[in-house]
Structures are given as structure tokens and as C-alpha cells.
Amino acid sequence: MTEIFGIPIQALMGQLTLGLVSGSFYAMLSLGLAVIFGMLNIINFTHGALYMLGAFLAWMGMDYLQIGYWPALLLSPLVVGVFGIVVERSMLQWLYKLDHLYGLLLTFGLALMLEGLFTNAYGVSGQPYSIPEEFMGAFNLGFMFLPKYRAWIIVASLLVCFATWFVIEKTRLGANLRAATENPKLTQAFGINVPLMVMLTYGFGCALAGFAGVLAAPAIQVSPLMGSNLIIVVFAVVVIGGMGSILGSILTGLGLGVIEGLTKVFYPEASATVVFIIMAIVLMIRPAGLFGKEK
Amino acid sequence: MSRSMFGYLALLVLGLFAPFLFYPVLVMKVLCFALFACAFNLLLGYTGLLSFGHAAFFGTAAYAAGHAIKVWGLPTELGLLTGVLASTLLGWAFGSLAIRRLGIYFAMVTLALAQMMYFLFLQAPFTGGEDGLQGVPRGTLLGFIDLANDLNLYYFVLAIFVAAFWLIYRTIHSPFGQVLKAIRENEARAISLGYDVAKYKLLAFVLSAALAGLAGATKMLVFKFATLTDARWHQSGEVVLMTILGGMGTVLGPVVGSTVIVVLQNELADKVGSLVTVIMGSIFVVCVLLFRRGIVGEIAALYKRMLGLKT
Numbered sequence: 001m002t003e004i005f006g007i008p009i010q011a012l013m014g015q016l017t018l019g020l021v022s023g024s025f026y027a028m029l030s031l032g033l034a035v036i037f038g039m040l041n042i043i044n045f046t047h048g049a050l051y052m053l054g055a056f057l058a059w060m061g062m063d064y065l066q067i068g069y070w071p072a073l074l075l076s077p078l079v080v081g082v083f084g085i086v087v088e089r090s091m092l093q094w095l096y097k098l099d100h101l102y103g104l105l106l107t108f109g110l111a112l113m114l115e116g117l118f119t120n121a122y123g124v125s126g127q128p129y130s131i132p133e134e135f136m137g138a139f140n141l142g143f144m145f146l147p148k149y150r151a152w153i154i155v156a157s158l159l160v161c162f163a164t165w166f167v168i169e170k171t172r173l174g175a176n177l178r179a180a181t182e183n184p185k186l187t188q189a190f191g192i193n194v195p196l197m198v199m200l201t202y203g204f205g206c207a208l209a210g211f212a213g214v215l216a217a218p219a220i221q222v223s224p225l226m227g228s229n230l231i232i233v234v235f236a237v238v239v240i241g242g243m244g245s246i247l248g249s250i251l252t253g254l255g256l257g258v259i260e261g262l263t264k265v266f267y268p269e270a271s272a273t274v275v276f277i278i279m280a281i282v283l284m285i286r287p288a289g290l291f292g293k294e295k
Numbered sequence: 296m297s298r299s300m301f302g303y304l305a306l307l308v309l310g311l312f313a314p315f316l317f318y319p320v321l322v323m324k325v326l327c328f329a330l331f332a333c334a335f336n337l338l339l340g341y342t343g344l345l346s347f348g349h350a351a352f353f354g355t356a357a358y359a360a361g362h363a364i365k366v367w368g369l370p371t372e373l374g375l376l377t378g379v380l381a382s383t384l385l386g387w388a389f390g391s392l393a394i395r396r397l398g399i400y401f402a403m404v405t406l407a408l409a410q411m412m413y414f415l416f417l418q419a420p421f422t423g424g425e426d427g428l429q430g431v432p433r434g435t436l437l438g439f440i441d442l443a444n445d446l447n448l449y450y451f452v453l454a455i456f457v458a459a460f461w462l463i464y465r466t467i468h469s470p471f472g473q474v475l476k477a478i479r480e481n482e483a484r485a486i487s488l489g490y491d492v493a494k495y496k497l498l499a500f501v502l503s504a505a506l507a508g509l510a511g512a513t514k515m516l517v518f519k520f521a522t523l524t525d526a527r528w529h530q531s532g533e534v535v536l537m538t539i540l541g542g543m544g545t546v547l548g549p550v551v552g553s554t555v556i557v558v559l560q561n562e563l564a565d566k567v568g569s570l571v572t573v574i575m576g577s578i579f580v581v582c583v584l585l586f587r588r589g590i591v592g593e594i595a596a597l598y599k600r601m602l603g604l605k606t
Contacts, residue, residue: 109579
């Protein structure tokens with residue numbers, strides 16, 4: 001069998017794909033965090049719980065209402081987004097004038113509530129969600145087998161990330177959004193409804209987390225705790241990349257996923273901690289983050 | 296001033312009689328978490344730094360002290376000291392990294408670093424993984440006071456708490472504490488006045504980590520084990536909750552907050568199961584939305600208002 005650095009190429013490629021898959025999730029979630037942070041100046045701790053909620057909604061839709069994967073991929077983020085809007089209108093909007101830390105604390109409390117509710121209802125063991133029929137099996141690429149569903153996760157997340165980048169950087173709506181981020185008062189004076197944009201941005205960021213959750217559902221077991229461990233890694237990703245740039249978040253997310261995958265091949269013991277170690281190194285060398293601007 | 300001294304004395308008397316009124320182990324748990332929250336408050340309430348990773352210091356000290364006592368066979372006092380030393384060193388390392396970022400990033404960095412420690416403890420051979428480090432003997436104090444007796448241990452824990460509380464009180468009311476408050480209120484101005492803000496922040500962080508470690512090591516001694524729960528991020532969140540609920544930036548707030556939370560958890564644990572997390576989350580949300588000054592802060596504000604009306 002062909003080997004690179006004493007590692008069978010099959011295993012290397014397999015881990016590389018898995019790395020890209022987890023990188024896709026890092027990218028989608030850190031992108032959502034960055035979009036929300038840009039507009040609302042809060043770190044959305046609920047993000048992990050919303051990712052879990054998205055996956056659970058897909059599973060519940062399948063289990064209780066026979067709603068399939070494709071409708072769930074649309075409906076579940078929609079519900080999560082509406083949930084986010086309700087949270088923003090009923091709670092978050094009262095905190096904008098205060099220290100940013102209160103937003104973090106509030107969303108942390110919400111994350112605990114969501115996690116606790118689902119743990120109470122379904123226990124901590126995972127619920128299986130089957131891969132949609134279209135994505136059963138694998139592509140034979142000659143040097144490796146690529147499971148179709150993994151390929152789909154990477155493609156779908158890249159599409160969503162690119163679409164988000166395009167809307168924010170290249171459209172009129174995005175221009176208004178960036179203006180509102182830069183100077184909300186002045187933008188409002190030009191007749192743009194900033195509070196509405198803030199609300200929709202938060203809803204969109206939440207929906208993005210829900211979408212990631214549905215994508216993840218067939219790949220991993222749907223469990224109430226799936227979000228909380230992931231979100232802390234995503235925080236580290238955000239610290240490494242800095243939240244200043246959309247493309248920066250996407251690239252950092254994907255890159256760290258790949259690094260994590262490679263660590264699993266070469267030094268498996270460190271695979272859970274490698275992202276945090278990189279964060280520590282980046283903090284020493286470039287405290288503002290790779291794509292961040294020091295304020 | 297004399298009136299607040301009177302208040303502290305009354306609390307001390309309550310502390311001395313508490314084991315006869317309540318279950319001693321529960322009161323010891325309250326004291327350990329009160330110390331943990333007071334140490335945390337030094338950072339959040341008086342320096343304005345929100346650390347979301349204090350469980351790392353709590354857990355590290357618990358493991359280090361447990362290992363020192365159980366495996367190395369050190370006497371109890373030296374075991375606790377080993378725990379504090381470990382959390383102090385870790386606090387210095389994490390602090391130097393975390394103070395490079397401000398505000399929200401500071402919280403995320405500390406959370407991520409603490410999660411790294413969690414994974415290390417999960418994999419390290421000496422922690423016992425998911426089972427934890429079990430059956431640590433309490434040993435004796437000064438070689439002749441048997442700490443296996445709950446009442447003896449209680450007064451030892453109370454003494455630790457009072458000493459640490461006094462240290463925190465002195466720190467807050469010292470010139471050093473005034474500089475910390477200045478940094479909390481306006482960092483840029485503190486810099487312009489010539490204070491080496493980074494150094495002050497780091498020192499506050501290390502002190503807070505050391506005392507959080509003392510709390511963790513003491514808690515390990517009370518329960519005779521250290522587990523992953525001590526180092527998990529839920530624990531970091533819980534100490535934030537205790538401090539906010541009691542009132543951050545108040546001397547007694549963390550004590551009140553931790554008492555409420557520990558007693559509540561104790562009461563609810565077998566009644567509502569995993570809904571405890573939901574209740575903790577709801578308290579968080581209510582605190583942040585409705586009373587950000589916390590219990591002690593609100594009472595103090597009310598008291599001031601009443602005085603203002605009278606005079």
C-alpha cells in the first residue's frame with residue numbers, strides 16, 4: 001500500500017476528509033458568530049445550543065412527523081431563526097446599551113436552559129438519524145473512498161459560506177448591513193431601519209447554526225450535548241482568526257479542521273487539544289488574531 | 296465601619312455554630328464554593344475581567360492536592376499547598392496569555408484554555424479519567440487532629456475560608472485594590488496615570504487563580520475525591536452565576552450567591568434531575584435582565600435609598 005511518512009495514504013486521506021468535515025462546521029459556526037458579533041457586538045453563547053436544536057428539530061421532524069431530510073434542511077433553520085428573533089426582541093435588545101459581557105452571560109443562560117430541557121426529555125445518549133438515500137455509499141476516487149455524505153457536508157457548507165460572503169460584501173443589502181455595523185446612528189439617519197436589520201442579522205446567524213445542526217445530524221449522533229463541546233472549540237477558532245473578516249473566519253475554520261484531522265493521524269493524543277494549543281501560540285505571536293485588527 | 300465589622304462578627308458566630316444547625320458537609324461545600332466565588336469576584340467584580348475558565352484552577356488544584364496526598368503520601372497541609380501551587384502556576388501561564396486580549400475575547404480565551412485542561416485531565420493517566428481520583432484520605436491536621444471527623448474538618452475548612460476571605464478583603468481595600476478598581480472603571484485612564492495595567496491584571500489573575508485553587512483543593516478534601524466535573528466548563532459557568540446572583544463587586548455577594556446556589560442544587564438534585572440545569576440557566580437570564588446588581592447589590596441600593604429619603 002502507498003505510504004506517506006509511514007502512514008497509509010488511505011488513512012491519511014480519510015482523516016483529511018474528516019478534518020475538512022469538522023472544518024466545515026467550524027467555518028459555518030464561526031461565520032455566524034462573526035456576523036452576529038459585527039452587528040450586535042455580543043458573543044452568542046447560545047450558538048452551540050442552536051446547532052443542537054437544529055439537529056434535534058430535524059430528528060424530531062423525521063421521528064414524529066415523517067418530515068424528510070430535504071424539507072428539514074430548510075424548515076429546521078427557519079424555526080431556529082425565528083427562535084433567535086424572538087430571543088432578540090424579548091431579551092437581547094435590552095442589553096445593547098450595557099457592557100458586552102451581559103450579552104455573553106444571557107446567551108450562556110439560554111444555552112444552559114436549552115441543553116437542560118433536551119437532556120431532560122431525551123437523555124444524554126445520542127439519537128440516530130439516517131443518511132438520506134441519495135448520499136448512501138461512497139465515491140471511489142482511485143486512491144481513496146470518499147463517503148458521499150461527507151462530500152455533501154463540505155460542498156453544502158462551502159456554498160452557504162460563499163453565499164453569506166457574497167450577500168454581505170457584494171450586494172446592496174450587505175452594503176447597508178456593513179454601514180449599520182460601522183455607524184448605526186448615521187445609517188438610521190439615512191432612513192435604513194437598523195433595529196430591523198439587527199433583528200434579522202441575529203435571526204440569520206442563528207439559522208446558520210441550525211443549518212449546520214441539520215447537516216451534522218446524519219453524520220453524528222443527535223445528542224443534547226453535541227453543541228456545547230463544539231462551541232468552545234469554535235470560540236478558540238474565532239480567537240485565532242479574529243472576527244474582523246468573513247473570509248478570514250471561513251478560512252480559519254476550514255484550516256483548523258484540517259490541522260485537527262492531520263493531528264489525529266500523526267499524534268492522536270493531542271487531537272482534542274491542538275486547536276487550543278494553536279490559539280495559545282497565536283496569542284503569543286499575534287494577539288489580535290490572524291485576520292483581526294487591533295482596536 | 297464599625298457597623299460592618301459587627302456584621303462580619305455575626306457571620307463568624309453563625310459560621311461557628313452552623314455545623315450544629317445544618318449538615319456539616321453541606322456547610323463545608325457552601326464554604327468551599329463561597330471561597331471559589333470570592334476569588335472569582337476579585338477578578339470580575341473588582342478588576343472587570345470576566346474569566347470563563349476558572350474551573351481549570353479549581354479542578355487542577357483538586358487533582359494536584361489529591362495526587363499529592365494519595366500517591367505521594369504528603370501530609371494534608373502540604374497536599375493543599377501543592378494544589379494551590381499548581382493552580383497559581385497555571386494562573387500565571389493562563390493569565391499571561393489571556394490579558395493580551397480584552398473584554399469578550401478575554402472570556403473566550405480563558406474558556407478555551409480551561410477546556411484544554413479538561414481534555415488533558417480526561418486523558419492523563421493520574422486523574423483516573425471518567426472515574427476521577429477517588430478515595431483520597433483526609434489525614435490529620437498538624438499530625439494529631441483527625442480530619443476524618445466531620446466536625447474537626449469543618450473548623451479547619453472554616454479557618455481556611457476566614458483566612459482567605461480576610462486576605463481578599465484586605466486586597467480589595469488596599470492601594471493595590473484601588474488600582475484594580477481604577478482599571479475596571481477606565482483602563483485607558485489608568486494607563487495614562489502611569490500604572491502598568493498588564494502587571495496589575497496579571498497579579499489579580501494569579502491571586503484569583505491561587506484562591507480558586509485553594510477552594511478546589513479544600514473541596515477535594517471534604518469529599519475525598521476529585522473528578523472531571525470540577526474542571527468542566529459548567530463549573531466555570533456556575534461560579535459566574537454565583538457571583539452575579541449574589542452581586543459582583545460586593546464583598547459579601549459571592550458568599551450569598553454561592554449559598555443560594557449550593558443549597559438550591561442540594562434541594563433540587565433528586566427532585567427534578569437534569570432540570571436543575573434549566574433552573575440555573577433561568578436564574579442566569581433573570582439576573583442579567585432584571586437585577587444586574589445581584590442580591591447584595593440590590594439590598595445595598597435599597598438601603599441607601601431609604602437613608603436618602605430619611606435624611
